[in-house]
Amino acid sequence: MSSPIPLPALLLVHGAWHRKEMWTQLIDELTQMRPDLDIRTIQLPSSAPVPTDELGDLYDDAATIRNAVDGIDGPIVVMSHSYGGAPTSQGLAGAQNVARLIYLCAFQLDVGESMESALGGRPYFWEVTGEGYYNMLDAEKVFYPDLSPEAAAKATVALGPQSERAMSQQLTQAAWRSIDSTYIFADNDVHPEAFTGLAKRANRIKHISSAHSPFLSQPKELAQIVLDELDEAAPQ
DSSP: OOOOOOOOEEEEEOOTTOOGGGGHHHHHHHHHHOTTOOEEEOOOGGGOSSOGGGOOOHHHHHHHHHHHHHTOOSOEEEEEEGGGHHHHHHHOTTOTTEEEEEEESOOOOOTTOOHHHHTTTOOSSEEEOSSSEEEEOOHHHHTOTTSOHHHHHHHHHTOOOEEHHHHHOOOSOOGGGTSOEEEEEETTOSOGGGTHHHHTTSSEEEEESSOSOHHHHSHHHHHHHHHHHHHHHSOO
């Protein structure tokens, strides 16, 4: 029996308020399907478990993503969730080893755009503290409406403050303009209108019947989509 074709490495980039541990269930599913898969995660400085006055901004996040990619020898696919799409686009312009970008319910922003501008300048779901960071509001309804109440509460407790600057800073470059991209659209997202236009920027759109956090609500289904993407992006 022949060995499976080697797949690109996979870097997972979390969204605002989240920590890198949010990917655990998805990683478990992926490794069951492909034990040989090289999966990397990073913690973005804009929501790191540090004092709030030490939170990084969008450009710090972008540099962290780029450093992780530059440290990988060989092709890589980068999947970013929600806010994570913004620093991914900013940081990976010109990255030669990125075979594909996957935007998971993500903000596939263009040059000159920011999170706040993409949302029409309205704080849909965050609390303005006036102290340089935002707290998430109604996470159970916005992020996790398709989880059980117990699972949604557990996920909400794991969230932390999010850098205010990271949400207002504009992109100066957009990696998806030169790197192949796929958008995974969550059909049951609470705010699908925020993503409909953004998804059209990708080279292709795939759908999942979940709310905003399929890595928790449908990890097996998401893992299969990701594996298909890795297979398509593998060197021929």
